[in-house]
Amino acid sequence: MNWLYVDLNSYFASVEEHLNPKYRGKPLAVVPMLSDSTCVIAASYPAKKYGIKTGTRVGDAKRMCPGLILISGNHDQYIQYHQKIVTAIESCHPITAVTSIDEVACALGGRDKNLDNAKALAQEIKNKIYKNVGESFSCSIGLAPNRFLAKVATDMQKPNGLVTIMPEDIPHKLYSLKLRDLIGIGARMEERLNLAGVHTIERLYELDVNTMRSIWGGVGGECFYKWIRGHDLELSYNENQSIGHEHVLPPKYRNAEGAYLIGQRLLNKAAARLRKINSWVRHLSVTVKYTDKTYWSDEVKMLECQDTFTLQDAFDQIWSSFKPGAPLKISVNLTRLVHDNERTFSFFENNKRILLSRTMDSLNSRYGKHTIYLGSVHETLESAPTRIAFSSIPDFEV
Missing domain, CATH: 3.30.1490.100 (DNA polymerase, Y-family, little finger domain)
Structure with a gap:
């Protein structure tokens, strides 16, 4: 194992549940403002059971769940709890990259590369967040040969998941995923892949590197070819490119x-x-x-x-x-x-x-x-x- 990736579950909603315990276990959505014309920016898991997710229009969300609790985002609090979570994780292991408000990546070294030790570290991080930040917070953690697949692993079991992708698991463990489940494949890239006859992850793995370079329009395709195969190439994340x-x-x-x-x-x-x-x-x-x-x-x-x-x-x-x-x-x-x-x-x-x-x-x-x-x-x-x-x-x- 080379990478451990932490993804907080329904982070904004979890902060609101922590600040207001009466909301726990109830359908809740965080919105930019209390207006039917805006969109949900985060939903609790009880709300997600009604089909409400990030991007759902507030008016539609209220129809989908008449008892939905709407909260205007308290963004200063989200930043404060983000910093508390980062501190909790760093008390267990150094953080390599904070990739978003609710995600961090840790490069593993030494004994932590051992699968059992990596799993123990993941559980330690979960416990530390629960104890030091609050019981409303849970996270899904992915362990994999590279950062790309570790991130993918976090989405394979939510909430509170712990998923490992070993070299021998590649590629069959990913066959159940959709193309859009992979980082870097959005609507336009999916359309390009479909035009090239690629509609499944299994078919994606059948492409050779030159074909992927052609579809991606350059070296990005070659990088993607290597990432999905577990090559530990550093992702070109730069949170400040814009x-x-x-x-x-x-x-x-x-x-x-x-x-x-x-x-x-x-x-x-x-x-x-x-x-x-x-x-x-x-x-x-x-x-x-x-x-x-x-x-x-x-x-x-x-x-x-x-x-x-x-x-x-x-x-x-x-x-x-x-x-x-x-x-x-x-x-x-x-x-x-x-x-x-x-x-x-x-x-x-x-x-x-x-x-x-x-x-x-x-x-x-x-x-x-x-x-x-x-x-x-x-x-x-x-x-x-x-x-x-x-x-x-x-x-x-x-």
């Missing part, structure tokens, strides 16, 4: 001016995160979804930057092409990131803007968020609160 925020607009902001103001707020949050990870951005995109379900999107490429002022200029450039309508949701994304130690110095940098942005970060970190901010976001300070994507863990001060 930074994005999105927000469903409150009714009073469902107009061009309101969407612009919320977009500025999201941009400021993204810029602060960018500097916190010592990175620079080369691409900014803004997307708006309208109430009639149509979309508008535009983007701009730029020289590497990380200061809020330059990003605001780029945002304004994009917004000049905004399509009139009734906006419902806005998202801001920073992509093509470059870390400090990977970039080339530019004579075109505005050092005053960079210094001022970092000074604002320092003051907000020391004295609390919103200690100092740009006037353009004043009206919307509380209109775009902290939200958590499963693939990232926000910082308290951002």
